Amino acid sequence: MTVQTSARESYRPPYQVTNSAETILRFPFPFPEDSYMYSMNVEPHIRSGPVAAMHNTFDIDEHYVAECAEKARILQEDPKRCIVQPHMRAAEWDFVELAMSSLSDQYPQHFSLRREGQDWHWVNRLLGYEQSFVFGDATTLPLPPFEYMARQMQGDFTLHDQREDDLWMDGGMVTAQADWSLKFDLGMSFRQWHAPVPKAAEMGVFDRGLRFLLMLQHEKPVRRLNWTMTINPRLDTSPENFMVWGPDRASVTPDNVADKVHLRVELQTLYRLPRSNAILFSIRCYLMPLRDIMRVPKWRRRLHRVLRDLDPTLSSYKGLDLYRQTVVDFLAPYDDGAPLSSGIQPEVVQLEKALAPAA
Amino acid sequence: MVERSGYLAVIASVEVLTPTLRKFVLAAQGVRFPAVSAGSHVVLGFGSAARRYKNAYSVVSATPDGRELSVIVRRAPQSRGGSAFLHDQAQDGTPVTVLSSANLFPVSKTAKRHLLLSAGVGITPFLAHARTLEAEGADYTLHHFCRPEEKPAFVTLLADLPPGRVFIHDRPPEDAGMKHHMAEEGIATHLYFCGPEGFMGWVEQAAAQLGFVAAKVHSEHFFVPEGGKPFTVVLASSGQRIAVAGDETLLEALENAGVDAPCMCRGGACGACALEVMDGVPEHRDHVLTEQEKTEGRTILTCVSRARTDTLTLNL
Ligand code: HEM
Numbered sequence: 192m193t194v195q196t197s198a199r200e201s202y203r204p205p206y207q208v209t210n211s212a213e214t215i216l217r218f219p220f221p222f223p224e225d226s227y228m229y230s231m232n233v234e235p236h237i238r239s240g241p242v243a244a245m246h247n248t249f250d251i252d253e254h255y256v257a258e259c260a261e262k263a264r265i266l267q268e269d270p271k272r273c274i275v276q277p278h279m280r281a282a283e284w285d286f287v288e289l290a291m292s293s294l295s296d297q298y299p300q301h302f303s304l305r306r307e308g309q310d311w312h313w314v315n316r317l318l319g320y321e322q323s324f325v326f327g328d329a330t331t332l333p334l335p336p337f338e339y340m341a342r343q344m345q346g347d348f349t350l351h352d353q354r355e356d357d358l359w360m361d362g363g364m365v366t367a368q369a370d371w372s373l374k375f376d377l378g379m380s381f382r383q384w385h386a387p388v389p390k391a392a393e394m395g396v397f398d399r400g401l402r403f404l405l406m407l408q409h410e411k412p413v414r415r416l417n418w419t420m421t422i423n424p425r426l427d428t429s430p431e432n433f434m435v436w437g438p439d440r441a442s443v444t445p446d447n448v449a450d451k452v453h454l455r456v457e458l459q460t461l462y463r464l465p466r467s468n469a470i471l472f473s474i475r476c477y478l479m480p481l482r483d484i485m486r487v488p489k490w491r492r493r494l495h496r497v498l499r500d501l502d503p504t505l506s507s508y509k510g511l512d513l514y515r516q517t518v519v520d521f522l523a524p525y526d527d528g529a530p531l532s533s534g535i536q537p538e539v540v541q542l543e544k545a546l547a548p549a550a
Numbered sequence: 551m552v553e554r555s556g557y558l559a560v561i562a563s564v565e566v567l568t569p570t571l572r573k574f575v576l577a578a579q580g581v582r583f584p585a586v587s588a589g590s591h592v593v594l595g596f597g598s599a600a601r602r603y604k605n606a607y608s609v610v611s612a613t614p615d616g617r618e619l620s621v622i623v624r625r626a627p628q629s630r631g632g633s634a635f636l637h638d639q640a641q642d643g644t645p646v647t648v649l650s651s652a653n654l655f656p657v658s659k660t661a662k663r664h665l666l667l668s669a670g671v672g673i674t675p676f677l678a679h680a681r682t683l684e685a686e687g688a689d690y691t692l693h694h695f696c697r698p699e700e701k702p703a704f705v706t707l708l709a710d711l712p713p714g715r716v717f718i719h720d721r722p723p724e725d726a727g728m729k730h731h732m733a734e735e736g737i738a739t740h741l742y743f744c745g746p747e748g749f750m751g752w753v754e755q756a757a758a759q760l761g762f763v764a765a766k767v768h769s770e771h772f773f774v775p776e777g778g779k780p781f782t783v784v785l786a787s788s789g790q791r792i793a794v795a796g797d798e799t800l801l802e803a804l805e806n807a808g809v810d811a812p813c814m815c816r817g818g819a820c821g822a823c824a825l826e827v828m829d830g831v832p833e834h835r836d837h838v839l840t841e842q843e844k845t846e847g848r849t850i851l852t853c854v855s856r857a858r859t860d861t862l863t864l865n866l
């Protein structure tokens with residue numbers, strides 16, 4: 192994956208984000224079937240899978256520099272997007288070790304790590320950072336360890352203590368969330384932070400999910416895909432800023448739908464951390480406009496079917512009601528009803544021609 | 551069987567603690583051991599060409615650079631061979647693979663005070679916990695129970711901890727007035743205990759009588775799976791038949807046949823290895839299933855449980 196080394200893109204008005212053909216084809220399209228309902232969709236996070244976004248522990252793509260810059264800007268405006276409770280200190284170092292060792296191992300052209308006992312030397316060539324520090328000694332880093340490293344990664348991260356047969360959201364850095372808030376969820380249990388979700392609890396998804404995670408083992412990470420939709424390529428759709436992005440949902444018209452409406456996919460990966468016995472939850476967000484999804488015939492047809500038949504409770508929970516019909520009407524002429532292969536793989540190696548831009 | 555993954559190590563030293571307890575220091579070979587949290591166990595793979603073992607042992611200490619970790623192994627009286635192998639045949643240089651690690655017995659990071667009770671080899675998780683709690687400046691007390699002739703060994707083992715925190719008793723907890731000590735604990739105290747079954751039962755009962763709430767009571771049943779009658783397991787999906795010998799577990803028999811069976815603690819404590827029983831009657835030996843689940847007999851924990859019938863059909 193080619194990574195741009197300067198941030199020309201903007202995740203705020205005036206929006207300016209473009210996806211290369213490679214980025215479109217590696218997108219983790221979230222629908223393996225023509226219809227969607229919540230399920231226990233958890234699988235081992237091994238270094239392979241139907242799309243390239245799944246092939247690394249933490250996925251780095253062409254938006255890396257721009258996303259890190261946007262994250263820094265959000266943290267400057269609202270430092271409480273990063274909170275870690277004091278009993279999660281060991282988990283902070285676990286995170287530093289996991290992130291630095293996997294990034295330097297899997298992207299040696301961009302990152303390197305030298306370890307001599309507890310003396311570590313970290314280089315991030317994409318952001319131009321170089322840091323010597325003593326592993327385990329927070330005074331040797333310019334920022335608290337979790338914050339130092341989470342700022343150098345795409346996506347959001349939460350840290351979970353495990354006690355009383357439950358997981359507790361006791362830390363995190365959350366700047367690109369789909370309408371939930373770390374400040375609000377901090378200190379909550381697995382069932383508490385999931386309380387707003389409809390249907391899934393009655394279906395037993397959360398009971399099974401929690402039981403599974405309590406037994407998650409070190410070096411056996413798991414992943415799942417979650418999705419919603421976002422108007423404009425906006426990473427920060429937080430409740431705190433609802434007044435900024437909420438009204439955009441009423442702005443979708445047949446003319447602007449292809450550019451404005453984005454499928455927002457979270458590649459969520461979960462890791463048992465060895466020193467702390469905590470769990471790391473990583474939420475890697477991908478924003479793909481309809482215009483780009485249109486270039487993969489399987490994906491545009493399937494997206495049409497899923498949105499057309501989506502359970503109204505899920506549609507309203509995800510906040511799609513104001514524009515879902517506009518999207519379905521737009522996609523309908525491009526779906527001939529032909530059967531589609533199951534799975535999320537695009538089934539093409541080359542994209543179709545782009546639609547003519549809206550006049 | 552060839553171990554496909556894991557961390558290669560050798561035994562760097564063996565220390566005889568008591569006639570039945572030995573401490574083994576493992577040194578990583580060309581790799582770094584993963585970090586482990588206090589209370590973790592590691593699954594070790596070792597043995598001879600003729601017989602491989604995979605046993606879980608609590609980690610009593612690990613160096614922060616990942617070069618060494620130590621376990622204490624009790625020679626089980628009815629050993630299936632794993633602990634007997636380590637006691638009788640292992641020596642400096644004997645290869646051992648660290649196959650996985652997990653923590654089923656952590657301390658509560660938000661608790662105000664910790665009361666740790668152990669007996670015999672049940673001390674092993676608490677060696678790691680007490681040192682971590684001490685380093686963090688946490689409030690804790692450890693009471694250890696052992697036989698009089700073993701007391702000097704435990705005194706030596708615990709010598710680096712402050713005397714005000716650690717009490718070693720050469721009498722059973724009832725005679726040592728443990729119930730009285732427990733009664734003096736405040737409502738915020740979390741209780742942890744680990745030891746032989748009789749000791750576990752005593753603490754469980756005392757804690758219940760004294761009104762400790764379940765959420766603040768934590769225990770680890772260390773359990774060495776024993777052998778039993780041989781039987782045959784049938785895999786429903788393929789019809790494959792696998793013989794389970796008297797001196798191996800069902801889980802080991804599945805693994806030796808190349809089946810990718812789930813597992814974690816290998817000691818009947820975590821529930822990760824549960825499989826659905828479609829035919830036959832299991833003989834339950836775990837600490838996970840409820841009495842009702844055991845009676846229903848629809849689920850088996852393959853790491854410790856066996857079969858009452860000659861064959862057992864699993865949904866696998
Ligand atoms: C530590 C792990 C996890 C964390 C931190 C987490 C966090 C969250 C959060 C913050 C939300 C948004 C809730 C809101 O509206 O305020 C959410 C939604 C949800 N979560 Fe989780 N989750 C975790 C694991 C899981 C697992 C294992 C499953 C299922 C197997 C799951 C299924 C769901 C579903 C179905 C939703 C609704 C999503 C939607 O429709 O957009 N979660 N989760």
Ligand code: FES
Nearest residue numbers: 814816821823853
């Ligand atoms: S592996 Fe833990 S109960 Fe069997």
